[in-house]
Amino acid sequence: MKNQTYIELTDTLKQKINQLLNEKVVDYVIGYEKGSLWFKTRPFMIRKQTEVEKVIWNRFCQFNLSTFLKPISQRGEKIGIVAKKCDLKSIVELIKNNQVKKENLYIIQVACDGVLNWQKLENFSGIPVSKVIEIEENALNLVIKTSESSIEVLKSDCLLDKCLVCDFQHSTYADDFISISDENNHEIRNQTIPYFESLEDVDYEGRLEFWLKHFSRCLRCYACRNVCPACFCPTCMFDSQEGLWISKESKTPENYVYHLTRAFHTATLCVECGECERVCPVNIPLMKLNKKLAKEVKDAFGYQAGLQVDELSPFKTFCQEDTDEFK
Amino acid sequence: MNNLNQIQNPYLPRIASIEKITQETGDIKTFRLVFLEGDFHHLPGQFVELSVFGRGEAPISISSFIPGENSLELSVKKMGKVTSYLHSMCEGDKVGLRGPYGNTFPVERIKGQNLLFIGGGIGLAPLRSLIHYSFLKRDDFGKISIIYGARTPADLVFKEELFNIWSNIKNTEVHITVDVATNGWQGKVGVVPKILKELNPSPDNTVAFTCGPPIMIKYSLEALNDLNFPEEDTVTTLEMKMKCGIGKCGRCNIGNKYICLDGPVFTLKELKNLPKEY
Amino acid sequence: MSSNNPETKYFLLKKSKVKDLLNTLYKEFEIFVPVEEEGMVNFKRYKLNNNFNMEFTNTLLPPKGLFLPQQETLFTINYKKEELIEENLETSRRIIFGIRPCDSRSLTILDEVFKEKSEDVYYLQKRNNTLLIGLGCSNPQIYCFCSSLEVDPGKDSSVDIFLTDLGEKYLVTANTKEGQQLIKDLPVYFEKAGEEEITRALEIQSQAREGFSVGFAKKDTEIFRDVEIIFEHPIWEELAETCLGCGICTYLCSTCHCFDIADELAKNEGRRFRCWDSCQFFSFTNMTSGHNPRPNRKERIRQRFLHKLSYFVSRYGSIACVGCGRCLRNCPVDIDITRVIGAINHE
Numbered sequence A: 001m002k003n004q005t006y007i008e009l010t011d012t013l014k015q016k017i018n019q020l021l022n023e024k025v026v027d028y029v030i031g032y033e034k035g036s037l038w039f040k041t042r043p044f045m046i047r048k049q050t051e052v053e054k055v056i057w058n059r060f061c062q063f064n065l066s067t068f069l070k071p072i073s074q075r076g077e078k079i080g081i082v083a084k085k086c087d088l089k090s091i092v093e094l095i096k097n098n099q100v101k102k103e104n105l106y107i108i109q110v111a112c113d114g115v116l117n118w119q120k121l122e123n124f125s126g127i128p129v130s131k132v133i134e135i136e137e138n139a140l141n142l143v144i145k146t147s148e149s150s151i152e153v154l155k156s157d158c159l160l161d162k163c164l165v166c167d168f169q170h171s172t173y174a175d176d177f178i179s180i181s182d183e184n185n186h187e188i189r190n191q192t193i194p195y196f197e198s199l200e201d202v203d204y205e206g207r208l209e210f211w212l213k214h215f216s217r218c219l220r221c222y223a224c225r226n227v228c229p230a231c232f233c234p235t236c237m238f239d240s241q242e243g244l245w246i247s248k249e250s251k252t253p254e255n256y257v258y259h260l261t262r263a264f265h266t267a268t269l270c271v272e273c274g275e276c277e278r279v280c281p282v283n284i285p286l287m288k289l290n291k292k293l294a295k296e297v298k299d300a301f302g303y304q305a306g307l308q309v310d311e312l313s314p315f316k317t318f319c320q321e322d323t324d325e326f327k
Numbered sequence B: 001m002n003n004l005n006q007i008q009n010p011y012l013p014r015i016a017s018i019e020k021i022t023q024e025t026g027d028i029k030t031f032r033l034v035f036l037e038g039d040f041h042h043l044p045g046q047f048v049e050l051s052v053f054g055r056g057e058a059p060i061s062i063s064s065f066i067p068g069e070n071s072l073e074l075s076v077k078k079m080g081k082v083t084s085y086l087h088s089m090c091e092g093d094k095v096g097l098r099g100p101y102g103n104t105f106p107v108e109r110i111k112g113q114n115l116l117f118i119g120g121g122i123g124l125a126p127l128r129s130l131i132h133y134s135f136l137k138r139d140d141f142g143k144i145s146i147i148y149g150a151r152t153p154a155d156l157v158f159k160e161e162l163f164n165i166w167s168n169i170k171n172t173e174v175h176i177t178v179d180v181a182t183n184g185w186q187g188k189v190g191v192v193p194k195i196l197k198e199l200n201p202s203p204d205n206t207v208a209f210t211c212g213p214p215i216m217i218k219y220s221l222e223a224l225n226d227l228n229f230p231e232e233d234t235v236t237t238l239e240m241k242m243k244c245g246i247g248k249c250g251r252c253n254i255g256n257k258y259i260c261l262d263g264p265v266f267t268l269k270e271l272k273n274l275p276k277e278y
Numbered sequence C: 001m002s003s004n005n006p007e008t009k010y011f012l013l014k015k016s017k018v019k020d021l022l023n024t025l026y027k028e029f030e031i032f033v034p035v036e037e038e039g040m041v042n043f044k045r046y047k048l049n050n051n052f053n054m055e056f057t058n059t060l061l062p063p064k065g066l067f068l069p070q071q072e073t074l075f076t077i078n079y080k081k082e083e084l085i086e087e088n089l090e091t092s093r094r095i096i097f098g099i100r101p102c103d104s105r106s107l108t109i110l111d112e113v114f115k116e117k118s119e120d121v122y123y124l125q126k127r128n129n130t131l132l133i134g135l136g137c138s139n140p141q142i143y144c145f146c147s148s149l150e151v152d153p154g155k156d157s158s159v160d161i162f163l164t165d166l167g168e169k170y171l172v173t174a175n176t177k178e179g180q181q182l183i184k185d186l187p188v189y190f191e192k193a194g195e196e197e198i199t200r201a202l203e204i205q206s207q208a209r210e211g212f213s214v215g216f217a218k219k220d221t222e223i224f225r226d227v228e229i230i231f232e233h234p235i236w237e238e239l240a241e242t243c244l245g246c247g248i249c250t251y252l253c254s255t256c257h258c259f260d261i262a263d264e265l266a267k268n269e270g271r272r273f274r275c276w277d278s279c280q281f282f283s284f285t286n287m288t289s290g291h292n293p294r295p296n297r298k299e300r301i302r303q304r305f306l307h308k309l310s311y312f313v314s315r316y317g318s319i320a321c322v323g324c325g326r327c328l329r330n331c332p333v334d335i336d337i338t339r340v341i342g343a344i345n346h347e
Ligand SMILES: Cc1cc2nc3c(=O)[nH]c(=O)nc-3n(C[C@H](O)[C@H](O)[C@H](O)COP(=O)(O)OP(=O)(O)OC[C@H]3O[C@@H](n4cnc5c(N)ncnc54)[C@H](O)[C@@H]3O)c2cc1C
Pocket: A242, B047, B056, B057, B058, B059, B060, B061, B062, B063, B075, B076, B077, B078, B079, B080, B081, B082, B083, B084, B122, B125, B126, B238, B239, B240, B241, B242, B243, B264, C286, C287, C288, C289
């Protein structure tokens, strides 16, 4: 995939990581390396300078690396972390909830122009990823080339859902901001796309049917939980004791309990990074649930997760003016 | 297409009734179980999957050797769901049993040899099946020595047999020890490996069997090594989490061995060929 | 799973007639066909005139679930009568229509496990009751690497009937007596294949091994025979740094067979069931005492790779991977078995 901006950003990023390791500012840096296929990247713990060569930054760096700051994966070392604008929100929440100390972190924000979703790429271009030889970018489009043809698709059609509404501008939490121009090129985002069909207008029966349909195929692989930076409990209640709360069978009542409980546990912590929905192997639209809870929290308490380090979550505050609807 | 109806369903337990319950220690009870129907044949070292219906199953060593009768004894420590519920059950209640499963102590190979048993805590349970077996065929074996220890006198299991029966059998020695002496304990004090070293048994024509808490096994194996017991004559049993008991559910493996099928009995020599993951 | 017949026969089946064929078979069989739903193709039970999709390269979920369902009742318990009621294992005869060569191979691998010593009636009953109609591949997905293992994507003689896509029609190869009988019983759908079509199909079959994007050399798997060396390899530590310990790679694997057994307690009736479980979960080996022989992700991810590439080989004689690529496609952190094998050998 050719994109001069990203190539230059990668070079600057490598220099930065090199410097951080060299000057022992951090023990290791969490970044990205090339994945096994051209449209994949993988999280990468860079400990040695010889490894810096493998660092990349491109349009497929979807992973929200902040999940590796959860205490379960920490070893008390000083960590550098590569972060997209949206990933910063998760880092803010982790700091806020005492899961990681800001002084143990070195945050390298990298300019991001939106992350591509390979499945959308396949769907909109009609070209299977296995046939793609090269992708070029112009202002608005991606030019997808195969050995026989080349097809242009709108970039905005192929971005991750969350990138379409990416509005978080804050970068004061980052220790560094790697960019070429000031900020990203927002025009490519077609804000009018109804990327999120809300269930607000659907009645109770309809919503029940909707969720039963989706939850019934959940495998309970727990990838959504394990990838989630907001699920930072050292022992999740669903792991606490064999079959204590719900059995291991993945059937409707158990799956329902799992998902609703997780949604409640992550409400006020979920920054809508979309990782749970992205990793779900059976395409369960988990973001509909998360967004609904985020909306409720915002409507009731005027609170949004991930914005301010010093703003306490509604779970941790009590306010006389809070609405009290449970009579 | 073959007809599978003749094949036994290996997941279906047979029903047995609790005939007698002996309180061994505060949290260990021995249950004598009798099958409602059919025979039961096993060899020392094997285990069963015990069902408490509605609660689940747990693998438990057969701690007895009672040939000719369709009954067996299980000595069970109260731990989690199944074992706790079992402890609340009464004589006459029904449980389920699958098995016997697993390999056995090498009963043929050890004929004519001296036997040295080294047990700790509930670890005497699997050894007891071989102890019963060897007393039943007393003339097949040489000297029999039993070293057994528990944390306190109150934690000793099979007290009646230990103190009053086994030591009275010919050419048999029983050494009992506790880590901490309480209640006016007059006997030996000290952990099992220490007592083992003090007794200094000869490895000549002797096979050693050890079972107990991991830490006891570890130091006993070291002590046996110091006493020049050959690796192939040092026998132990392993414990891994189990569900199916028949090599299907995939969880009890150490390297390429399923403990439920290829174990739980291993010689130290075999153990050394396995990855250290137990 | 049926007796092989050395005398194979070639027929033709028009694609336009497949639906009619399924509608006819439907009267006698429970049929599973690839169906596209919610952006995924999976084997679903065929209902009269249902739509299906034969242009998939592979299903998201492996067909193992049709033999080892994610959850399955083993028996129910009647407390009052103190009796166990066995599940009725009799099923109607079944057909899987369109199973890929990698996945049919995975069933012969699973057979080894479920037949060893105590025969697993729940699995084997379904296996013996199921006719496999396989479909050759000429369009491997970017993740497929069956050709690195002992799977021929173009030709599969382990299924009862094998289809090779000739565009408008399939060349139909009957591999077993049962397959031949099925064709013989339904002459309206199957015509005799001519020399020309057979030649063309053989050509397509032999080209199927081309066009793979990932894979490894067979000799690179030999290193896994030496457990002592491979067990202590630093790569497990490295993989554990990013592995999330989720169930994706094992639940979606064609050959993973691990399960849990537990009871459900209701008022007068209990139930014992089994359900999929994964060696990637902490609880898999954690004992009540609190001792866990595989306490960290390092030991658990090592178990997954070594079980497939080493332990299974020394126990059953083959690698427990068929190269379906599902783990590679779906792993959230892109842990890739082909890269692991390559890295251990060449880095
Ligand atoms: C070969 C073998 C022989 C054993 N013999 C005895 C014995 O004679 N006496 C005795 O008291 N205990 C014995 N144990 C240990 C006993 O199996 C566990 O204490 C018991 O499974 C705990 O079950 P639970 O339902 O009470 O606990 P829970 O915590 O509710 O356990 C849930 C399930 O996990 C599995 N499991 C948990 N811990 C273990 C474990 N340590 N080993 C195997 N599976 C486990 C079981 O399937 C169990 O039903 C033996 C274990 C093995 C492997």
